Amino acid sequence: xxxxxxxxxxxxxxxxxxxxxxxxxxxxxxxxxxxxxxxxxxxxxxxxxxxxxxxxxxxxxxxxxxxxxxxxxxxxxxxxxxxxxxxxxxxxxxxxxxxxxxxxxxxxxxxxxxxxxxxxxxxxxxxxxxxxxxxxxxxxxxxxxxxxxxxxxxxxxxxxxxxxxxxxxxxxxxxxxxxxxxxxxxxxxxxxxxxxxxxxxxxxxxxxxxxxxxxxxxxxxxxxxxxxxxxxxxxxxxxxxxxxxxxxxxxxxxxxxxxxxxxxxxxxxxxxxxxxxxxxxxxxxxxxxxxxxxxxxxxxxxxxxxxxxxxxxxxxxxxxxxxxxxxxxxxxxxxxxxxxxxxxxxxxxxxxxxxxxxxxxxxxxxxxxxxxxxxxxxxxxxxxxxxxxxxxxxxxxxxxxxxxxxxxxxxxxxxxxxxxxxxxxx
Numbered sequence: 001x002x003x004x005x006x007x008x009x010x011x012x013x014x015x016x017x018x019x020x021x022x023x024x025x026x027x028x029x030x031x032x033x034x035x036x037x038x039x040x041x042x043x044x045x046x047x048x049x050x051x052x053x054x055x056x057x058x059x060x061x062x063x064x065x066x067x068x069x070x071x072x073x074x075x076x077x078x079x080x081x082x083x084x085x086x087x088x089x090x091x092x093x094x095x096x097x098x099x100x101x102x103x104x105x106x107x108x109x110x111x112x113x114x115x116x117x118x119x120x121x122x123x124x125x126x127x128x129x130x131x132x133x134x135x136x137x138x139x140x141x142x143x144x145x146x147x148x149x150x151x152x153x154x155x156x157x158x159x160x161x162x163x164x165x166x167x168x169x170x171x172x173x174x175x176x177x178x179x180x181x182x183x184x185x186x187x188x189x190x191x192x193x194x195x196x197x198x199x200x201x202x203x204x205x206x207x208x209x210x211x212x213x214x215x216x217x218x219x220x221x222x223x224x225x226x227x228x229x230x231x232x233x234x235x236x237x238x239x240x241x242x243x244x245x246x247x248x249x250x251x252x253x254x255x256x257x258x259x260x261x262x263x264x265x266x267x268x269x270x271x272x273x274x275x276x277x278x279x280x281x282x283x284x285x286x287x288x289x290x291x292x293x294x295x296x297x298x299x300x301x302x303x304x305x306x307x308x309x310x311x312x313x314x315x316x317x318x319x320x321x322x323x324x325x326x327x328x329x330x331x332x333x334x335x336x337x338x339x340x341x342x343x344x345x346x347x348x349x350x351x352x353x354x355x356x357x358x359x360x361x362x363x364x365x366x367x368x369x370x371x372x373x374x375x376x377x378x379x380x381x382x383x384x385x386x387x388x389x390x391x392x393x394x395x396x397x398x399x400x401x402x403x404x405x406x407x408x409x410x411x412x413x414x415x416x417x418x419x420x421x422x423x424x425x426x
Contacts, residue, residue, distance in 0.1 A: 058424020
């Protein structure tokens with residue numbers, strides 16, 4: 001299914017007068033404070049977040065998965081679904097493939113489909129946390145940290161294959177997330193596991209194309225519940241430094257213990273020039289991976305405050321890769337992704353409103369109250385008209401989720417694909 005510009009234009013015409021009133025009120029208020037509203041709107045409009053190829057099907061938990069009608073049963077159909085998201089938002093102009101779940105059968109055809117939707121290929125993700133049919137080795141006891149050199153070499157080769165596929169598609173980065181670890185005390189030697197992991201990552205790194213980057217993800221627990229070999233940002237940072245200047249830490253919001261100060265981690269990595277990218281989601285108890293901004297929107301805003309500051313003040317850090325990494329569980333996956341995109345853009349817009357000069361002065365004066373007021377003034381501003389203005393500028397729908405339902409997208413997908421299709425990669 002494709003949504004054309006005329007359909008979106010017709011949809012927007014219903015809400016244009018109301019939008020203009022809302023935007024005029026907010027922009028007048030912000031300009032009185034000395035903010036350049038046009039600049040803020042452009043930055044929102046330019047923001048792009050990648051959609052992971054696994055996220056277009058019905059979600060679930062380790063206890064069960066509940067199918068959703070019209071699921072994409074091929075990579076081609078997944079790209080078409082991302083095309084719907086991008087047409088509605090103009091902020092989902094990239095896909096992040098997970099291999100071996102979504103290996104292209106015809107690379108050129110896949111590139112043409114993506115191009116027809118204005119979609120680029122973001123970071124490639126190498127899956128070495130589950131065995132595939134016909135696998136020569138097993139990842140049951142780890143991949144890059146495995147005590148068996150044969151298994152480590154097998155996992156290294158998979159990463160090299162992922163790089164090759166990415167090169168053919170036009171990707172420029174590799175994300176490595178490892179489930180490697182232990183479920184029980186004494187199961188592995190911590191030092192050897194870390195050494196094997198570092199050596200394996202270095203082996204992958206030496207085959208990285210000159211214009212590529214490697215992102216090393218971390219996670220404190222799950223699927224192993226006693227230890228994870230790359231368990232925190234410090235370990236990831238250390239491994240990235242060991243690999244070289246093209247290796248960076250990747251921050252996944254859900255990959256932290258409860259109440260971790262993620263914004264401080266972000267600031268530290270930006271200062272050191274080692275923040276490579278972001279996986280957006282939200283959590284209540286642990287690695288819940290629920291809809292972005294659905295639980296802790298203020299925490300997301302504080303993280304974006306550090307990101308905005310870092311992007312302006314840390315030229316030593318390269319441009320960041322953004323991806324949604326949320327599990328929709330019982331929601332329509334496309335609706336969940338639309339909600340996540342909205343939450344990301346709102347938090348980004350709020351952070352762009354922070355008067356950084358006033359905040360720096362208040363910090364230098366140790367005026368703690370004023371610091372809090374500056375942040376909360378930006379957070380409490382209704383920035384939705386700014387996000388809508390950015391969408392209108394890009395010929396996207398003013399209200400993407402409402403437009404999605406108005407166009408009866410899910411109904412059309414069920415009509416095209418049937419009610420019993422199951423997406424790959426879950």
